[in-house]
Amino acid sequence: MMEIELPKMHQSQQDMDLIDILWRQDVDLGAGREVFDFSFRQKEVELRRQREQEEEKQQQRLQDQEKALLAQLQLDEETGEFVPRSLSAQTNTTHGEITQNGAFAGHEGDALSFDECMQLLAETFPLDEPAESLQPAPPCLDASVPPSTDLMMPTNSPVFTQNPLLPGSLDQAWMELLSLPELQQCLNMQMQETLNMDGFLKPSGETQNPSYSQYLPGMDHLPSAQTEVCPPEYINTYDGSFSNMVSPNLSQMSLNVPDVGAEFGPEEFNELFYPEMEAKVNPLTCDGGHMVHQLAEISNDPPVNPMDLQSFSPGNFSSEKPEPMVEFADSDSGLSLDSSPHTSSPGKSLNGDESFGFSDSDSEEMDGSPGSMESDYTEIFPLVYLTDEAQASLSEKSAAEQREIKAKNPKTEPVEASGHSKPPFTKDKQKKRSEARLSRDEQRAKALQIPLTVDMIINLPVDDFNEMMSKHQLNEAQLALIRDIRRRGKNKVAAQNCRKRKMDNIVGLESELDSLKEEKERLKKEKSERSTSLREMKQQLSTLYQEVFGMLRDEKGKPFSPNEYSLQHTADGTVFLVPRLKKTLVKNN
């Protein structure tokens, strides 16, 4: 039975590979695979069925294995250091487990060939959906996929260079896969995400891999002994990330794969980048219950600082600019990144929590250096004001209530509290600028020690304002500044309202213009219809005229000549036969 089917299968496999090549050549043009051969699809369906059966067997085997591993991981979970993978995530990552870990495959005695790996990849990515295949959904965007799923991949890749059971071309293929820009971008995103979420590196290797994968473009060729310290479930995740990220047309991509560093063995790499980890985890193996015990042993050790790992990571050797890493470390404060107007999003900049650490003295110091780095802080500074809710509520309160609230929150943002929580053209960034602009007035007022808030100066009624002014002894400069602040504040609001009205007028006029255009088109159509109707009526009248005129006879029974006579009718409907000459005379009369 198998002797008969196998040759057939191989033949179909050859056809499939040939069509695969053709399809991958044209997939960039948007051609679907089914375009090439209809019979191929039938063969493909059969092949898929066979492979699905094989996969089911493999998956069943792997699931049993994973269950055992999960049971082992649960033991680690007692230490609080390891979180077991979800079954679904592992199920998605089971295909290539054997293929990616040569030692593991050898242990199972069920290693797949490179072609089989590629077939599994081709199945993983639906070939009849080139659009999706060309743009595989980054697994990092999939919440269901653990971050470590992707990040484990690069650390496992170098193992192929060490694995005598696998062909050398497989390593190159992995290098190509890892060199995919999309994959690297995704890995970098995962790296950033992981570093943002985790303050320390987990001993499970989830955060080791980010630091490693981040520099894959430059150093992905370096072999690593990471797989030796890697629990098998992470090796499983390798396949999941691979199948999720690698596009089926990867063979189309010609990449300059760096020479696999023969001078970099896994031990050298580990000594270079993970000296401590190597000392602790080298005895680890991927099989047996020893791993669990040793992993628990690692988990009890102090966690490795991710930045330390980054400093050890290959990126520092391949990157020409190690300085950004130092800056990145400073970004943990949450200020350096967001403080930059180029990198900070308006929403983040408006987040009061991030800028809450600035004090009044900070803003005053920053005010003296416009355009400098501190000026950016000056723009952030007013964001420590009340929240939007408080500002909105402030805008609705009376002046007295506002004064009361201002007493508690002296730095209430003036614009928001002035009843214009939503200026006409205000965006977040512009709102930030607006706040920064008014904060200068506030800082000027503070510099002159004006005992009134800018909001009070601007929004108080004249009587209340005068009363407040009379309560304080103000010098000339203070009075002038208060008048300027009040004038500018009111004018600013007026300008905003004016512009809003202008825009509303423009919108209204545009709408009116549209309606007028529609009316014009309707009238033109109506005119055309009327003209057509009139033309038809004239035609009918002419026909009727000729018909009636042709029926008229003189005394001799001869028809009247149309050149000598014509028919005319009066208002009462009476019709006369009038000679042409007489008709002319009648007209003249």
Added chain:
DNA sequence: TACACTTGTCATTCA
């Protein structure tokens, strides 16, 4: 670097 857009500010007019 040029350009468009937004916003703040000033000057002016009017009620």
Added chain:
DNA sequence: GATGAATGACAAGTG
């Protein structure tokens, strides 16, 4: 005359 609203014009910041 003082005040506020409205608006054109200009400058500065930003993408």
